[in-house]
Amino acid sequence: MSTPPPAELPHSIKRSRLTGAVTVHFACPACKAGINSPVDDAGNTDKCPDCGTDFRVPGMEARRAEDVRRKAKQAEQRAAEERAQQQRKEEAAWAAAARTRIAATRADRARRPRPYTAGCCVTGYIMAIAGAGLLVFGIFMSTTVSGVNNIGLLNDRIVLVIVGSVLVLSGIILRAVSALGDEVHRWGRKLMGKPRENSPTKVHEETSPTE
Secondary structure (H helix, E strand, O other): OOOOOOOOOOEEEEEOOOOOOEEEEEEOOOOOOEEEEEHHHOOOEEEOOOOOOEEEOOOHHHHHHHHHHHHHHHHHHHHHHHHHHHHHHHHHHHHHHHHHHHHHHHHHHHHOOOOOOOOHHHHHHHHHHHHHHHHHHHHOOOOEEOOEEOHHHHHHHHHHHHHHHHHHHHHHHHHHHHHHHHHHHHHHHHHOOOOOOOOHHHHHHHHOOOO
16 A cells, blocks of 8 residues: 655745745744745755754645646746737738838839929919018018108019019919819829829728737
């Protein structure tokens, strides 16, 4: 017949709230001194620090339970790391696909012919700003010299106001022509069967990975 394992010493198991460490609390079988041992020492032979009596540290069941808990926690951590790594790979693949599509969209946009009125927009802005400056300067320009109206300055003021007004009006007209040209160009491409290019924002939305 097999010999049954020796009975363990009476003990209690406590877990630290601060560190989470598990310890076994029991009394020396000889001098009854209180002893605290880590749960990992359960089943090992030790000596009492007071009287030197040999004893076997109790708490084998708690040690087995702690080993199971640690293995489960390690498995959970590994699974979380694998999920995070997989998510990083998916995000990297999504970002690479988005960059590729954006680059292709920009390259396709660069190859497409621009409307003939493309330069009118910037020119219109410049003319409108310059005209507004001349118009303001002409309106607030003084035409008196020593309290007497000067005909030459008055003529300059009239010319500045007229030129500024013409420039502002021309800038507005050029901007309208540019907008009209862009719209005609867009509708022309639709009629020719060429789809409108996707914006970068739309590309991101289309290639965004599902959560």
